[in-house]
Amino acid sequence: MTIFSHITLGVNNLDASIAFYDGVMGVLGYERHSTGDSFAGYGPRDGSQFGTNSLWILTPSDGEPASGANGTNIALHAPDRQAVRDFHRVAVELGGRDDGEPGVRADVHPNFYAGYIYDLDGNKLVIVCHYGEDA
Numbered sequence: 001m002t003i004f005s006h007i008t009l010g011v012n013n014l015d016a017s018i019a020f021y022d023g024v025m026g027v028l029g030y031e032r033h034s035t036g037d038s039f040a041g042y043g044p045r046d047g048s049q050f051g052t053n054s055l056w057i058l059t060p061s062d063g064e065p066a067s068g069a070n071g072t073n074i075a076l077h078a079p080d081r082q083a084v085r086d087f088h089r090v091a092v093e094l095g096g097r098d099d100g101e102p103g104v105r106a107d108v109h110p111n112f113y114a115g116y117i118y119d120l121d122g123n124k125l126v127i128v129c130h131y132g133e134d135a
Contacts, residue, residue: 010066088115
């Protein structure tokens with residue numbers, strides 16, 4: 001069991017955000033499993049945990065603009081350091097904004113290899129591998 005059931009991120013342009021997340025989540029081995037008028041959900045390719053262990057993007061139900069919160073980030077596991085680099089590169093290519101090139105952040109721990117991105121709506125994503133280069 002994971003600590004989270006699911007995570008939702010507010011977006012302002014669902015079609016543009018679907019294109020962004022289709023690209024970056026595929027790098028990690030996840031795919032879009034659900035799409036509706038105001039949402040899309042991403043999870044494991046095998047569909048084994050439909051709805052849970054998922055990342056959902058959606059337009060806010062109150063009709064107000066979506067915005068990222070200061071000090072909040074969503075950290076996504078990467079299977080290896082190459083996936084961190086690939087995710088970061090694809091995210092920038094798809095319009096995400098760099099907030100920290102992939103690299104070791106030894107102040108966190110010796111194998112904390114991460115890259116930081118803002119998505120199209122300012123949600124801060126951290127893609128991280130907790131393993132050494134040889135893992």
